[in-house]
Amino acid sequence: MYFTLFVTVILTAIVLVAAAYVIAKLLGPRSYNKVKGEPYECGIPTRGSSWLPVSIGYYLFAILFLMFDVETVFLYPWAVVVKQMGAMALFTVGFFLLVLVFGLAYAWRKGALEWK
Numbered sequence: 001m002y003f004t005l006f007v008t009v010i011l012t013a014i015v016l017v018a019a020a021y022v023i024a025k026l027l028g029p030r031s032y033n034k035v036k037g038e039p040y041e042c043g044i045p046t047r048g049s050s051w052l053p054v055s056i057g058y059y060l061f062a063i064l065f066l067m068f069d070v071e072t073v074f075l076y077p078w079a080v081v082v083k084q085m086g087a088m089a090l091f092t093v094g095f096f097l098l099v100l101v102f103g104l105a106y107a108w109r110k111g112a113l114e115w116k
Helices: 002-027 056-085 087-110
Strands: none
Touching: 002 087
8 A cells, every 4th residue: 555655656746847847848938048148146247267166165064064964853753752762762872973973073183174
């Protein structure tokens, strides 16, 4: 029963996405010219190249943020069932948090949290 429901949901999602894409291609405006391909910066003409390198620090900071954000998402279900699970749940989440703290300490020691 669950498998048929799962397959139905997946197929419905695929059909809806495909239908939205086809409708957008059929009904959407088609106007291509050189000006539309240029980068727009608040009405001011650009000087030089608009493709500038971005510091890797932004990416590292974003990855660390996502890592700890996902940690928080995993802690909510644990908090709901911790009384039912007993001491084993406490040890398990303790190990989970210990691994994350070691990861944070490693990133901190390597200088991933410093802006240069």
